[in-house]
Amino acid sequence: MDSVLLKQGAEAKLYSYDFYGRPCIIKERFKKSYRHPTLDVSLTSQRLKAEVRANLRCRMAGILTPTIFMVNFDNSSIYMQEIQDAITVREYIATIQEQHKDRAHANDLISPVAEVIGKTLSKMHANNIIHGDLTTSNMLLQGDPHDLKLVLIDFGLSSFEASAEDKGVDLYVLERAFLSSHPNTQELFDIILNSYQTTMKDKSAWKEVIAKLDEVRLRGRKRTMVG
């Protein structure tokens, strides 16, 4: 059975594969020769485990993620279900914006997707899962985009934290990625935040996260280490 290289990222290579008749993606984290070997081994294995762990925790919370078929620690690769007939949210937004030059109209068309993003992230944070690398490229729409089947991928930088700080940073990372990949979409991001809020059952937790988001917006992702 042959594997076909699909994509090469900074962290890993993605191959398309057939796992006993099931369409599969192999994500192989390769060695980075510029890193100290001990650090490299430790980081690679940490991220592999973090990815698998967060994927499963999300599924248990009812958030769609690819099914894991196999984990190979020998070459740090994960065999997972290929989400077929899917496009990234990034592609989707770009396509709609391309087709509809009227900005308000385009945003109207995209707003259901923004809502489901907010809802999904709210559910994820309610379960104390921090994605760590939220971008519109790490969200897939499976099938017809109107079905709003949002699949989250790429949990390599994920962690489990209950703090409002980490959730605020998670949203901040998305905001920066969102606004830089998609021009003129502040309104859409506001829809995400709004739907995040409506879904969150614990209203005081929501306020805390948003207060943190405002704080992080002023200072950037990294906390000041003074004092």
Added chain:
Amino acid sequence: MAAHRKIKHTIYNDSTITFALFVNLESCKNIRKCVMNGTVEASLLKSSMIIDPFQVLVAANKAVHLYKSNSMMTKNVHSEILFCLSPSKNISESFRAFGAADSDTSVFVAIVNDTEDKTLAKVSEILGHQPVPLEGVSSLGDIKLITKAYKLTDEELSHFPMLDALVSRIAAKEIITAGKGRI
């Protein structure tokens, strides 16, 4: 004898995995004895804990991989299949929950590297039965028992097929059960 299935391992082309399902048995007592004393090398799986052959395939695929990379938790590849299939990290508990019992009237058999199907023939002979199509296992699976053993949540089952939920857990077992024992 076409009811059994022999599959090449996805990574190790020199390894095969054979599956066979036997039903309407009087008991599994004799075959269990043969496996315990080593005259038959096979994995005897409790059919009520299986909903699809793919569930066992993911466990067997993993067991062979661990065998090849010298990182098995149990003493041979056949017991490793049993252990891989179980979500528990306790070996004897896994054997109790996922291994066939003497009183079982059906059994799902997995055999690694069965040259010329000799072991399968021996198993059939001891059981006095021929294997039946593997897909029959889906009607033998006890959904309630499986849900409980793998701790599947309602949230999860409302969004995913049960098979995918099981497969993910089997593949990721050592990662999710590490540490404090919770995912």
